[in-house]
Amino acid sequence: MLKLAFATSRGRAISLVGSFLALFFAVVLVVSCGLLLESGVRARIPTERYGAAPVVVAGQQKITFVKGEADMGLPLSEPVAIPANLAEKIGKVPGVTGVVPETAFPVGLTGTEGRVVGRSWGSAGLTPYRLVKGRAPATAGEVVTDVTLGRKVGEKVGVAGRDGLREYVVTGVAGPGLTRQPSVFFTGERAGELFARPGKVSAFGVFGTGDGLADRVEQALGDSVAVYSGDQRGLAETPSAHEGREMLIALGGSLIGIVVMVAVLVVSGAFGLAVRQRDREIALLRAVGATPKQVRAMIGRQALVVAAAAILPALPLGVVLGRWMFGQFLARGMVPEGFAPVVGPIPLLAATALGLLTAWLAARGAVRRAASIKPTEALGEAMAERRELGRGRMITGLVFLGMGVAASGLSMVAAGETAAMSASAIVLLLITAASLLGPWLVRLAATLAGGLVRRTSPVGGYLAVANTRTAAKRLASVASPLILMFAFTSTTLFAQSTVGHATTTQAIEGNRADYVLEASPGLSPEVARAARALPGVTGVTETIRTQVLADTVELGERTFKPMGAVGLTVPAHGIDLGVTSGSLDRLRGDGVALSRLAADGFGATVGQEVRLLLGDGTRLTRTVVAVYERGLGYGEVALPYQVVRDHSETGMAERLYVTGGSKERLAALAPGLTVLDRDGAGAAVNAVQEFSDWANLLVVGMIIVFIAISVVNTLVTATGARVREFALLRLVGGTRRQVRGMVRWEALLVGGLAVVAGTLITAPTLMALSYGITGSPLPHVPYLTYGAIAAVTLGLAYAATLAPTRTALQGHPATQIRA
Template identity: 60%
Template sequence: MLGLAFATVRGRLPSLVGSVLALLFAAVLVTACGVLMETGLRAQIRPERYGAAPVVVAGPQSTSILKRDDGPAEMTESVPLQEPATIPASLAGDLAKVPGVRNVVPELTFPVGLLDAAGRAVHGRAHGHAWESARLTPYTLRAGRAPASPDEIVLDAVLADAARLKVGATARVLGRDGLHAYTVAGVAGAGGSRQPAVFFSAPRAAELFGHRDRVSAFGVFGSGDPEHLKDRIDAALPTSKNAAARVSLDLKDGLKDGDAPAAAGPVTYVGDERGFAEEPRASAARETLVMLSGSLAGISIMVAAFVVAGTFGLALRQRGREIALLRAIGATPAQIRSMIGKEALLIGAVASAAGVPLGVAVGRWMFGELVSKGMVPDVFPLTLGPVPMLIAVALGTATAWLSARGAVRRATRIRPTEALGEAAAEPRALGRARTVTGLVFLALGTALCVVAMSVAGETAAMSAGGIVIFLTVGAALLGPWLVRIAVALVGGALGRASRVGGYLAVANTRTGARRLAAVVSPLTLMLAFAGTIVFTQSTIGHATVRQAAEGMRADYVVGSAGPGVPADIARAVRALPGVAGVTEVIDTRVIGDFHELGERTLRPYRALGLTVPAHGLDLDVRAGSLDRLRGDAGNTVALSTLAAGSFGASVGDTVRLRLGDGTPITPTVVAVYDRGLGFGDVALPYDLTRAHTASGMADRLLVVGDGSTRDRLAAVSPALTVTDRAGAQADRDAAAELNDWVNLLALGMIIVFIAISVVNTLVMATAGRVREFALLRLVGGTRRQVLGVVRWEALLVGGVALIVGMAIAVPTLAAVSYGVTGSAVPHVRPVVLAAMVAATLGLAFAATLLPARAALAGRPAERIRG
């Protein structure tokens, strides 16, 4: 059968092009996702700041819970931290006692801004350190000396050159306690380090760091192999695995509702792992890549399996006469299955391997886009290995084999005479297994819709893809029923509208429902998927913009060219004539810890720290009062209605939260507000939030003032940037567009793949009707009449796809909209909807009529023998 398989593949190459293209593009998607996932899982960052320290002990970069404990099958969940975690300075003494440790160097890292004469930040955001930690890189003085007083600094050579500052010059640096002038005591250089650094004296660095009795990290110097030194440190201190075990024990045994788990201990880094210790964003970037590629790969594989199965099913239906003839001349079912299976293996392997190089290129391009948009730091390297490529080929080959074996199953189970009969006219009844499976998928999709409406926020939005897949697969399996129902509803009208073309189109549809269902399915998937993705984005985006516009009452928004707005500048702004109120705002992220669908989960939330009373900001409080949002003890919080629903909390209840640096708190809910999409789902006291951020400064000030206030604001400090309400809205829109871009980049590729598959399937289906068209010509039909039949069929196919696709998209969007905005009515732009309808019908007509014209070329008598 292997030889026969090669022979049939060679003889049917034109009819197999569709299957090859479907598998090729599936391999492209899977390979691209695999490249991103491998980068997220395996990439290492070359250490720069800690390049000279053999071992680094730093704070954790994620927080975890134990979701389920099944003995050896423990299931944990981790979420990256938004802010760098600090560790106790007292650990220096414990580290010094570890055998083999010679020296322990504390490290303080905090954001600062070096400003030029115009108040602009030089070389982006820099980091401040104490000069004593310069040896961790190492930095060496190229000119001048070390800082000896609080008003002296050492600049690294990159910053000094960019600012054109030399030893003895005056530099203005914006830090936690405001904008200060410093004398440049020295200029230092470090080979290979790209991180802009400003070095202060130890006492001054501690003031700017702002976390008393804590440090960012320790550089540990010792004798022997760093890996062995790391093992000794882990054994002696509550770090790494020991801390993780301690937290897991707290979560399993001692944690009750309202209790906060113990914070995770420090983590020990060696080798290339040290790069992650100095670049906290890298862990979040890894998580972003893994989550993005994982969700995209999962949807891609499901869509690819759906498309490839449909393509192979259509191709094998077109070979019905060939298979029936082989059965009639003595081929056994096992031989037929073996032949088709080997064909599928051959096609799957070749097509998938051909798609791998393009998939690698697409993965590189996607990674580059993520870096250019700031979603992944530029120090994060792309990692390429053979595993994603091998997986893409294996998945493509397996999908082809399973699809082919499933499609040929019925033809090999019936008698040869029945197979010949079915090759001439397809059976009307659906198989029992297909009917039951289709109904099950419809039930699963409906159930997922209900679940999406019962959860909130991100979980509801993430359920959209699953709902579409379940409902589309169910509709595809029951497709012949849907086609026959459509014919029953509009067949009479089509017959009256066109007595020749319409009548024949209706007759063809009734007898070829399975064939047309195979064509309707990818069109339905395209419309349902595209409509769900686009209108989910527009629904969330519209609600976000509306809430932000309605809640923003400030006349001016004050920002900074550096890492933030210090407290002394905020006090100066409050004292300005004409200023009626100022609210200091910190944008951060917190992590909620609650139960959802019976399982404990962690969920990140956008959060803001607020000074109260809040001027220039209306969060639309529904219960309680924001004025109670005070203090730095972590005992109060305000939640959006969506977040409160997730926690199952109301005013007076306590919730479990972890701040941006992982610090656990159990605050009492003092207010519930409605504009979480526009501003963030969690509001915290400003002093509490400030104490757990790296900068210790406000991200912006909301100012209520008169028309003359703007000039006064700009005069307070050269480091300030002042925008009016419209400018602030434009900045928010730009940030929202970036987030939408990431989602559309990922899922837009799937839509393109589906669109290509739609054209592929339509061309295959139409090109396989050469004999049918020739027969119509021989019995007296004109070329124009045959094309008329095809046009009416294309209209019928496009219409059924539109109705079914919308029937899938509407409940999906309603469920997502209700879960995210509280309203079951999604925001749909009529122009976009009209474009989707036009694209669906246009694809149906173009991909049907063009191959039909080619099929009608030549003499009918010659074509019917072909």
């Protein structure tokens, strides 16, 4: 049977091209997304700052909790400080010979761009730093600079910290110099003031002897802190690495889920079409004595042959694509500098297993009926396509359709987060229903459009409608990937445009300031005080953006959800959050304001208490003082400014919203200050939104390209297999022009069906999403983009059918029908 499978594969090479390419691109995408996932799980950052310390003790940069039976983890957005008195406990661990505390905080160095880290000179030995020139700092006005910063001994430099811009004298230059985190060293006392966390430190470098030092330290301290050793020490010196890892894990995992779903639908359709083109051959095999088991085995092994041929070249190409994607994320700062992609065997093995299993199941499923019915019935169905849907397929399709419609209705009854989260379920249910009910949809399209088509083109239109009705299963194999492409593309792009438009609109409409001030790494309180003192300034609002974790209970289980948050001073003259209940003037002390979506997630109203975890893991219980509408533009949670400042890494404002004054006087408040007017601030919001959309468009765009390529392959394969049909039409009197006209109308019917069905799938999905995040069921759909997607869908249907049709019509019909 294996020999027969090889022989029939050679004879059916053209019809198997679509299956080959569908599998090829599916495996490429699975490997590339798997590489992102594995890089997140196993990624390491080369140790730089803590190179001399064999063990590093730092804060736990994530919160863990149990959901169901799984352990969940969410990263914390701000560095977690640990108690300074742990040094005594660490020093008592057997084998420990020294414990060096570290305080690290971002500072701005005048004339230097990029990240600069302030530290205490007492922790210089952790790298170790050595003085190249000069001496160590002795007073609060002296510093030692990293050799990479290019400063000279005796030079005066301006350093911006949480208490403002100060002038320091460089007393020394130290090396070796760090490329990712150049440092400025202060005296221990001054570093403590700038760190501003009394009784706490960033980390401890632990020195000692003996094997298992890290294990002994970890056993002594428990799980309240994180203990790093070896190549994991790089994670301790770059707290943002934990967010980068979680981002890669979440992105890779979600993309693999989408790719697998799309691949199963596309590959199943491709193999189903290839097998249906062999119905007559299978019927003849049954007629000459082949058993159903033998037929299924032959087709299954043939599918494995095709899969193996597709997988071998796809694996290395998937690795190349995954590395490129990782590089794009790294170049745009979405993962920390120093991260490197990890290529292991797991994604390769998983993609191989998925490809082989999908091909085998798809082929076996497609041949199931032809192999199981009587040979005479098989011959009859091979000559004339069976019109009715299989009972099981029809029932399953109707069940999915009913579930999709029910989910759409429930999403409009629900509100907030529940409605938004239902969107992904709706699109999956309706796409699956459309794939299962494809033949019925094709016949319905022919029935509804048949009259108009026949009147428009009496010959080509009549043939197209008749052929569509009798060959609905074949055309459904063509329509299903087109529907999938249209629905997936529209849902992805318009979900993004809906969220992006709402975010930008809320940010612009909520901006009541005349000017917005920004600087790196932030704006100290003295800048805000100076701005308030300027002539003509009537209001200054300080803001810090951060992320909090909402501590909620769902289905009886405690869970945590990340939410964007903002700390702002009140009264907020420059920002209008769109308060619907309560008052932002009460945002002081233990108050908190929630967006409508966040309030729905908490199930809280004004006057009730909610539990939060700040970016550094500090737990708070706060009373809701206001509920507002513009959560997408400014953050789902609003907290008193000082609370966020005290628990942020920089301790400085991210933005100042200034009402009144002049741009020139505001720009002179501090060096390196950026002053944006209202139009400039709106453009900056758009730029940030476009950057955040980039990653989604990149990876989803590749999936869309995969679907489009699969659509073309399916159309070319389906049309190329109709040589005998075209030859018979010509022998009974049809001209080449009439045959091409029939094919054009078929392409229009199938393409139009894809646009209509895809729209009907996309509409409830987007309505649920829009209703959940904006309170309005009307999504933001750019009409030109919608028209372009529809035009591409119809264009693919036309181009991929007419090109092989012209080729099929070139030979002599009598010769072609005998072949």
